[in-house]
Amino acid sequence: MKVNGKDYRTVWMEGSVIKMIDQALLPHRFNVIDIKNLEELKKAINDMNIRGAGAIGAAGGYGIAQAALQANDADFFAKVNSAADELKRTRPTAQNLFTVIDGILKKTAGIRDTGKAREETVKEAQYYADLDAESCRKIGMYGAGLIKDGAKVSTHCNAGWLAFVDWGSALSPVYYAVKEEKKNVFVYVDETRPRCQGANLTAWELLQEKIPHTIIADNVTGALMWKGKIDLVIVGADRIARNGDVANKIGTYSSAVAAKENGIPFYVAAPITTIDPNCESGKSIPIEERNQDETLYMYGINDSGNYSRVRIAPEGCTALNIGFDVTPAEYIKGIITEKGIFQASEKGVEEILKGSINV
DSSP: OEETTEEOOSEEEETTEEEEEOTTSTTTOOOEEEEOSHHHHHHHHHTTSSOSHHHHHHHHHHHHHHHHHHSOSTTHHHHHHHHHHHHHTTOSSOHHHHHHHHHHHHHHTTOOOHHHHHHHHHHHHHHHHHHHHHHHHHHHHHHGGGOOTTEEEEEOSOOSGGGSSSSOSSSHHHHHHHHTTOOOEEEEEEOOTTTTHIIIIIHHHHHHTTOOEEEEOGGGHHHHHHTTOOOEEEEOOSEEOTTSOEEEETTHHHHHHHHHHTTOOEEEEOOGGGBOTTOOSGGGSOOOBOOTHHHHEEEEEOTTSOEEEEEOSOTTOOOOOBOEEEEOGGGOSEEEETTEEEOSSHHHHHHHHTTOSOO
């Protein structure tokens, strides 16, 4: 990704310090923060300074590498395993976090020499980060074929650069279609309440790339579909079950139902690391419930130019803040992966996983 003309990844590592773009400050301020220890990383994930399935997965991998670099030989394995357990508890829905951490631990499980284990842990963490970026580039390459010149694409939440290490998932086909194939594409950006990742992050990304777009309230999407204003829907995923059901940001299910009712193809874009082969269906996916304040309050720049929080609901009210919903496979036209486009079904998921990385 380019920010002010400079290339960035969403998260990376320098020495034993994890560096990440602070997504909580966007779009009003661009800042890179340093994460120096496990507690800081857990807080950054919980507070959504970093969010998005792939980015959380890469950050978790770097967290294991950081723990390995900081641990003494005497307590090396205990420290690394403890860091893995604590990081897994930060965000329960996004599968990439579990895939990366378990992949690193499995790769280094037979190594008893702490020096060698430390070296391999760091190497594996970087492998998964690079894999995420390359997988997302290939998602763009395959998904771009679905986008015709002049297409109007709808998306939900943020599944672009910021949600992964680079390129993104749902936005990657748009970027590839525009940058590599020189197509004209227009994007309808769902605001995505309550945290407004669409309005804050997706719109900011598209602005950086000079891709035409407009922000709409979440409830506008169905009306635009009914009017024939949307040609295609591409969303990301936080976890894909073995039967093709998909968990994604709350509001995705509504978009999928409206798309099917209006005969509009609805695609899910995600790297293989998002698939949970041990999860039978969407009913088994753990759904995160977040702090009610995210719904009762909003953040933004006021007329005086100051960043502030304002309450938008009456005092005394409570809020139910469910972070994700599940879209059944029957509503999904296909799953766009780094290996190609597959059916959202048990057979399709089996095909995706054949010969894939060790998940």
